Amino acid sequence: MSWEDKVRKVTPYTPGEQPRRTDIIKLNTNECPYPPSPKVAEAIAAFDEDRLRLYPDPAAADLVKALADHYQVDKDQVFVGVGSDDVLAMAFLTYFTAGKPILFSDVTYSFYDVWAELFGIPYKKCALKDDFSLDASDYLQDNGGIIIANPNAPTGLMADLGMIEKIVLANQDSVVIVDEAYVDFGGVSAIPLVEKYENLLVVQTFSKSRAMAGMRIGFAVGSKKLIAYLNDAKFSFNSYTMNHLTIACGKACVEDDLYFKEITGKIVATRERVKKEMAELGFKFPDSMTNFLFVTHPQIDAEELFLALKEEGIFVRYFKKPRIDQYLRVTIGTDAQMDALITFLKEYMKNRSFV
Ligand SMILES: *Cc1c(COP(=O)(O)O)cnc(C)c1O
Numbered sequence: 001m002s003w004e005d006k007v008r009k010v011t012p013y014t015p016g017e018q019p020r021r022t023d024i025i026k027l028n029t030n031e032c033p034y035p036p037s038p039k040v041a042e043a044i045a046a047f048d049e050d051r052l053r054l055y056p057d058p059a060a061a062d063l064v065k066a067l068a069d070h071y072q073v074d075k076d077q078v079f080v081g082v083g084s085d086d087v088l089a090m091a092f093l094t095y096f097t098a099g100k101p102i103l104f105s106d107v108t109y110s111f112y113d114v115w116a117e118l119f120g121i122p123y124k125k126c127a128l129k130d131d132f133s134l135d136a137s138d139y140l141q142d143n144g145g146i147i148i149a150n151p152n153a154p155t156g157l158m159a160d161l162g163m164i165e166k167i168v169l170a171n172q173d174s175v176v177i178v179d180e181a182y183v184d185f186g187g188v189s190a191i192p193l194v195e196k197y198e199n200l201l202v203v204q205t206f207s208k209s210r211a212m213a214g215m216r217i218g219f220a221v222g223s224k225k226l227i228a229y230l231n232d233a234k235f236s237f238n239s240y241t242m243n244h245l246t247i248a249c250g251k252a253c254v255e256d257d258l259y260f261k262e263i264t265g266k267i268v269a270t271r272e273r274v275k276k277e278m279a280e281l282g283f284k285f286p287d288s289m290t291n292f293l294f295v296t297h298p299q300i301d302a303e304e305l306f307l308a309l310k311e312e313g314i315f316v317r318y319f320k321k322p323r324i325d326q327y328l329r330v331t332i333g334t335d336a337q338m339d340a341l342i343t344f345l346k347e348y349m350k351n352r353s354f355v
Pocket of ligand 1: 030082083084085086109149153179181204205206207213217218
């Protein structure tokens with residue numbers, strides 16, 4: 001056996017492109033087009049670099065406390081990590097050990113099957129309906145765990161809380177994770193349900209609605225028992241996941257609720273306007289409750305348009321995958337960025353005499 005036969009081999013997740021160019025309109029990874037809260041800038045200015053000599057607080061208590069206060073739960077019900085990807089990976093490792101298939105949608109966040117493969121967790125993909133909505137009856141079968149992105153990515157659709165509760169209720173013998181990366185753009189969070197269901201973990205991130213993708217902060221809210229198991233796994237892996245500066249910035253960010261409401265409100269307003277304009281151009285899309293639209297056009301090849309947009313310096317996301325290879329996922333940017341997109345699309349279509 002060669003050393004290479006002894007190596008773990010995995011097919012990694014492919015993140016969206018992060019080009020070095022700054023002169024582009026970047027609508028490809030669902031980042032926030034607005035800066036983080038001014039309170040974050042203050043926290044950075046006030047930061048004493050002498051603290052970097054010391055290890056950070058392994059429990060990230062300041063950030064955990066700020067989140068617990070904000071979401072009105074106990075601090076023992078909150079777990080934080082290096083982006084929600086870190087939180088979700090730890091959750092897969094901790095909760096999905098039964099050896100039975102875990103369940104998730106066929107069209108959803110493409111990291112789920114990557115973690116399942118990495119940790120050797122069997123999984124089964126449940127097909128969304130033709131309109132990409134969730135079929136709750138798929139989640140009534142025996143399983144080793146469940147993960148649902150709600151609102152879903154890359155479709156943008158939200159399942160109502162009643163459906164989520166029905167799934168959690170029917171699966172008291174498994175852990176059900178709800179990934180709410182996009183819930184702050186008009187969605188309804190399942191966080192209040194964690195008081196009622198010990199097996200429910202709700203995961204959120206600072207990357208989209210809190211304008212801090214570059215800082216890497218994610219968190220989970222659940223029952224004390226569920227969070228304790230997650231912490232045990234984390235402390236068996238890497239105690240010091242959150243650094244001093246990140247903890248300080250995260251806390252400052254959560255405490256500035258006014259600014260948070262202002263930027264998410266602006267994005268929702270832009271999204272609703274762009275929905276109308278895209279519809280007028282003949283694009284079809286599920287009714288997004290997120291900071292992106294998942295669009296398709298009956299006469300335009302998605303990959304061709306993706307490349308034409310890129311040529312123009314407008315980056316969007318294209319997935320060459322079954323069911324969605326005629327769709328583009330377009331992040332909602334500033335009004336000016338979306339105007340540039342619409343202007344380009346009108347020109348593109350005029351040149352092809354579609355409109
Ligand atoms: C963006 C995203 C995440 C991960 O975000 P982090 O930057 O790691 O916090 C998780 N789930 C979904 C569905 C996402 O879209």
